[in-house]
Amino acid sequence: MNAAYHRLKARFARITLLGEAQAMLHWDAAAVMPPGGAEARGEQLAALSGLSHELLTAPQVAEDLAEAQAEGEWDSANLDLMRQTHRRATALPTALVEATTRANAACEARWRHARAQSDFALVAPALKEVVRLQRETAAALAEATRLSPYDALMEGYQRGIGASDVEPIFAAYEQFLREALPQAEALQAEALQASRPTPRPLAGPFPVPQQQALCRAMAERVGLDFDHARLDESTHPFCGGTPADVRITTRYSADSVAQALFGVLHETGHALYERGLPAAFARQPVGEAAGMAAHESQSLIIEMQACRSDAFLRFIGPQLQASFGGAAEAYDPANLAALWRRVERGFIRVDADELTYPAHVILRFRLERALIGGELEVEGIPAAWNEGFARLLGLTPPDDARGCLQDIHWYDGAFGYFPSYTLGAMAAAQLMRAAREAEPGLDAALAQGDFTPLRDWLRQAVHGQGSRLGFQDLLRAATGKPLDPSDFTNHLRGRYLNA
Amino acid sequence: MNAAYHRLKARFARITLLGEAQAMLHWDAAAVMPPGGAEARGEQLAALSGLSHELLTAPQVAEDLAEAQAEGEWDSANLDLMRQTHRRATALPTALVEATTRANAACEARWRHARAQSDFALVAPALKEVVRLQRETAAALAEATRLSPYDALMEGYQRGIGASDVEPIFAAYEQFLREALPQAEALQAEALQASRPTPRPLAGPFPVPQQQALCRAMAERVGLDFDHARLDESTHPFCGGTPADVRITTRYSADSVAQALFGVLHETGHALYERGLPAAFARQPVGEAAGMAAHESQSLIIEMQACRSDAFLRFIGPQLQASFGGAAEAYDPANLAALWRRVERGFIRVDADELTYPAHVILRFRLERALIGGELEVEGIPAAWNEGFARLLGLTPPDDARGCLQDIHWYDGAFGYFPSYTLGAMAAAQLMRAAREAEPGLDAALAQGDFTPLRDWLRQAVHGQGSRLGFQDLLRAATGKPLDPSDFTNHLRGRYLNA
Numbered sequence: 001m002n003a004a005y006h007r008l009k010a011r012f013a014r015i016t017l018l019g020e021a022q023a024m025l026h027w028d029a030a031a032v033m034p035p036g037g038a039e040a041r042g043e044q045l046a047a048l049s050g051l052s053h054e055l056l057t058a059p060q061v062a063e064d065l066a067e068a069q070a071e072g073e074w075d076s077a078n079l080d081l082m083r084q085t086h087r088r089a090t091a092l093p094t095a096l097v098e099a100t101t102r103a104n105a106a107c108e109a110r111w112r113h114a115r116a117q118s119d120f121a122l123v124a125p126a127l128k129e130v131v132r133l134q135r136e137t138a139a140a141l142a143e144a145t146r147l148s149p150y151d152a153l154m155e156g157y158q159r160g161i162g163a164s165d166v167e168p169i170f171a172a173y174e175q176f177l178r179e180a181l182p183q184a185e186a187l188q189a190e191a192l193q194a195s196r197p198t199p200r201p202l203a204g205p206f207p208v209p210q211q212q213a214l215c216r217a218m219a220e221r222v223g224l225d226f227d228h229a230r231l232d233e234s235t236h237p238f239c240g241g242t243p244a245d246v247r248i249t250t251r252y253s254a255d256s257v258a259q260a261l262f263g264v265l266h267e268t269g270h271a272l273y274e275r276g277l278p279a280a281f282a283r284q285p286v287g288e289a290a291g292m293a294a295h296e297s298q299s300l301i302i303e304m305q306a307c308r309s310d311a312f313l314r315f316i317g318p319q320l321q322a323s324f325g326g327a328a329e330a331y332d333p334a335n336l337a338a339l340w341r342r343v344e345r346g347f348i349r350v351d352a353d354e355l356t357y358p359a360h361v362i363l364r365f366r367l368e369r370a371l372i373g374g375e376l377e378v379e380g381i382p383a384a385w386n387e388g389f390a391r392l393l394g395l396t397p398p399d400d401a402r403g404c405l406q407d408i409h410w411y412d413g414a415f416g417y418f419p420s421y422t423l424g425a426m427a428a429a430q431l432m433r434a435a436r437e438a439e440p441g442l443d444a445a446l447a448q449g450d451f452t453p454l455r456d457w458l459r460q461a462v463h464g465q466g467s468r469l470g471f472q473d474l475l476r477a478a479t480g481k482p483l484d485p486s487d488f489t490n491h492l493r494g495r496y497l498n499a
Numbered sequence: 500m501n502a503a504y505h506r507l508k509a510r511f512a513r514i515t516l517l518g519e520a521q522a523m524l525h526w527d528a529a530a531v532m533p534p535g536g537a538e539a540r541g542e543q544l545a546a547l548s549g550l551s552h553e554l555l556t557a558p559q560v561a562e563d564l565a566e567a568q569a570e571g572e573w574d575s576a577n578l579d580l581m582r583q584t585h586r587r588a589t590a591l592p593t594a595l596v597e598a599t600t601r602a603n604a605a606c607e608a609r610w611r612h613a614r615a616q617s618d619f620a621l622v623a624p625a626l627k628e629v630v631r632l633q634r635e636t637a638a639a640l641a642e643a644t645r646l647s648p649y650d651a652l653m654e655g656y657q658r659g660i661g662a663s664d665v666e667p668i669f670a671a672y673e674q675f676l677r678e679a680l681p682q683a684e685a686l687q688a689e690a691l692q693a694s695r696p697t698p699r700p701l702a703g704p705f706p707v708p709q710q711q712a713l714c715r716a717m718a719e720r721v722g723l724d725f726d727h728a729r730l731d732e733s734t735h736p737f738c739g740g741t742p743a744d745v746r747i748t749t750r751y752s753a754d755s756v757a758q759a760l761f762g763v764l765h766e767t768g769h770a771l772y773e774r775g776l777p778a779a780f781a782r783q784p785v786g787e788a789a790g791m792a793a794h795e796s797q798s799l800i801i802e803m804q805a806c807r808s809d810a811f812l813r814f815i816g817p818q819l820q821a822s823f824g825g826a827a828e829a830y831d832p833a834n835l836a837a838l839w840r841r842v843e844r845g846f847i848r849v850d851a852d853e854l855t856y857p858a859h860v861i862l863r864f865r866l867e868r869a870l871i872g873g874e875l876e877v878e879g880i881p882a883a884w885n886e887g888f889a890r891l892l893g894l895t896p897p898d899d900a901r902g903c904l905q906d907i908h909w910y911d912g913a914f915g916y917f918p919s920y921t922l923g924a925m926a927a928a929q930l931m932r933a934a935r936e937a938e939p940g941l942d943a944a945l946a947q948g949d950f951t952p953l954r955d956w957l958r959q960a961v962h963g964q965g966s967r968l969g970f971q972d973l974l975r976a977a978t979g980k981p982l983d984p985s986d987f988t989n990h991l992r993g994r995y996l997n998a
Contacts, residue, residue, distance in 0.1 A: 037744030245536030
């Protein structure tokens with residue numbers, strides 16, 4: 001370790017501190033800011049990211065990177081990540097970055113309007129400009145990183161996995177779904193007819209203060225330490241803040257407890273990842289989470305794998321009854337499973353069950369890859385969307401609001417992000433299988449509301465690894481193999497296809 | 500206006516944006532941060548202030564200041580303030596700034612312990628180091644500003660007024676108090692004996708949700724727009740945030756409504772000042788508030804001048820009754836006056852009434868001036884405090900916790916700040932008198948809970964002036980004369996010495 005490397009560490013720590021300030025200001029904007037603060041907040045965030053960019057691209061950084069030497073696995077990985085970060089930051093001309101920021105903001109505003117009107121034509125010109133700039137960005141990053149243009153965008157969200165990894169996995173899933181979905185639907189219909197069980201809705205009411213108390217208690221059970229965390233409300237639930245002070249949000253509806261509860265469990269999974277990052281490399285690239293797919297694996301292993309398991313449903317039923325009263329039958333694990341593990345084809349990604357969710361992602365992955373590659377133009381999106389959706393899920397969206405206008409991502413300039421959702425779901429199943437093998441008492445513990453075995457295993461296998469490894473190597477170290485979607489399809493078979 | 504001036508404006512805007520981020524992080528730390536976030540927050544704030552300092556002291560700034568030309572009153576004042584800010588920032592060697600930060604933090608931590616034990620000896624060594632560094636700082640600033648050392652420190656809190664202005668004003672007040680205080684006490688005792696009125700305590704209970712609703716409604720009446728503001732809770736009430744998004748806090752006790760209500764009214768006065776700053780010079784030195792004494796004049800004109808006036812007490816009584824119920828007699832304006840305008844000698848500054856409050860400040864001003872001047876050493880503080888307190892208020896503190904250990908200021912390195920409290924109280928009386936002359940319907944409006952005449956006058960005379968004028972010139976423009984303490988003593992005579 002030489003002086004140049006130490007200078008770089010100090011500089012990256014400073015950049016991360018600016019990032020922490022930005023994270024707090026983002027949380028504030030979503031959770032507590034009065035509406036009149038929005039314009040000033042935008043300027044504060046722009047000033048901070050401008051300064052970060054200057055710190056990252058200053059001439060001294062290139063000089064230090066040329067000289068720097070690091071020893072040991074962690075510091076070597078850290079230095080590699082510094083180089084990658086610097087390469088991406090310097091690959092893009094300032095004029096392109098600024099044009100992108102402006103175009104994204106303009107398009108996002110148009111999109112809100114277009115979605116409300118369900119009129120794609122209203123946003124098409126703005127999206128054309130966004131796509132044009134994304135193509136330019138992808139080309140510049142591709143040149144700097146020697147990846148393909150679309151892979152260079154993907155790398156910005158999840159290092160270590162590209163379209164050629166994803167493509168066959170998604171094709172196989174499409175194949176699997178073609179048989180599994182009708183089968184799951186038939187089993188559900190059969191069970192309904194046989195009344196075993198007829199899903200009995202939870203009666204409610206679900207007063208918000210009791211929901212808040214329950215959500216907080218469950219987040220604590222999963223392992224969130226409220227000395228270093230907050231739980232608040234926002235329109236779109238998210239996990240923000242910093243590793244030392246993680247902020248999760250949810251939204252409450254007095255008609256339903258599932259929305260808030262599973263929202264909190266999902267964000268708690270993200271939060272535990274941040275809390276468990278390696279403290280010895282805090283504020284260094286190698287001390288950060290390994291990427292968006294890795295992050296999603298941690299929210300989904302809590303929400304989907306653990307908290308919708310038979311074991312946990314046995315635990316949560318009595319908790320719900322204690323909070324909201326009502327007849328015990330509704331809280332029976334089999335009834336909760338019928339309510340909360342229901343398969344249903346629908347148009348909206350964020351409402352989808354875990355079996356059909358990947359279909360939503362596969363469609364978006366194919367379209368955005370074609371958009372960046374130039375095989376698809378913006379005008380062709382609605383038709384391509386509807387055609388692809390019909391092929392994947394057998395339904396045709398009745399309008400663009402329930403089709404290609406539903407998600408913010410593209411309209412805000414995020415291309416290459418969507419695959420992370422399904423890569424995360426698959427990784428969650430693979431990690432859960434490995435955790436169960438390593439910790440034979442895991443399910444018995446979950447049935448007692450005890451997350452210790454799962455959490456301890458995740459801390460060691462995932463959280464504590466930071467960004468030392470790319471996505472595939474992280475899975476390899478934790479589970480003995482790179483991403484293997486059969487753990488996910490086996491999980492789905494066990495949960496949805498066992499009559 | 501030349502290019503150098505425009506570059507400076509852009510740079511100061513950027514520095515102010517960093518300051519806005521810091522303000523939000525400070526608010527967050529006081530109002531909502533989980534305790535485990537404190538250490539990281541300290542590092543985030545240190546990184547932001549380090550970057551601000553670098554932006555302010557970069558060689559380019561000196562070059563631009565040498566070349567810059569500005570025309571018109573506002574831009575000329577702005578350029579002057581840039582020069583002053585730069586002069587102060589470059590006057591101090593980095594090593595001194597860093598040593599000061601460390602010594603202040605260490606001393607503040609010791610002080611919490613010493614105050615809890617009421618043992619000055621525990622903090623004396625740490626305070627000696629703080630004072631040593633403050634003397635060094637004052638000397639360096641004095642050389643750069645050509646002010647006396649203590650005045651150079653005062654300038655950091657309130658530009659445009661020095662110890663030689665304050666000294667005779669405080670001496671005269673001491674003289675006034677010597678007669679006024681026993682007289683006010685005698686009148687109070689007489690009234691009590693004559694039962695006109697016997698102060699009837701408000702019965703309560705005062706449930707916190709109703710207090711919150713009332714406080715918010717009153718802040719809105721005074722003129723705070725909650726599209727650009729929040730009201731929260733914190734241990735020490737304060738006004739923070741930014742002009743576009745101002746954050747006030749208070750604390751609630753179920754036993755008393757006065758504490759929270761007057762706390763909110765006080766902070767609302769500060770908040771209105773921030774909200775009313777000149778938008779055309781937002782994020783420029785001339786667009787900021789004129790200093791701490793000016794700021795305190797705005798909180799006190801709302802809390803003390805307006806909201807403890809006979810007129811407003813007529814309005815607030817029925818509001819309180821509507822919120823908390825109970826017998827109407829307790830809400831009678833004369834009873835509220837007897838409760839909330841009570842004169843009482845006490846040891847604690849923050850609990851003091853407006854007549855005795857200046858005595859607390861005068862004592863601190865004299866001691867801190869002597870400390871910076873070298874006529875007093877740290878070891879001599881407790882004796883000098885007790886002797887001075889006895890001379891001013893006729894009481895001897897029973898221990899140092901109720902004496903020289905009560906305030907955080909010195910132990911955190913703040914010397915030259917204390918006079919602002921009393922300068923603000925005096926300015927508030929002077930401004931109120933001018934406002935009443937300019938707006939003859941002001942009190943009739945207050946009796947209806949209508950702050951429009953007062954607020955409109957303050958916006959024009961104070962808030963909208965930003966930092967264009969120093970403290971004395973601001974008062975001269977608003978009231979036709981520099982600080983004239985007789986408006987304050989006349990106000991006190993009218994309120995406390997009219998049998």
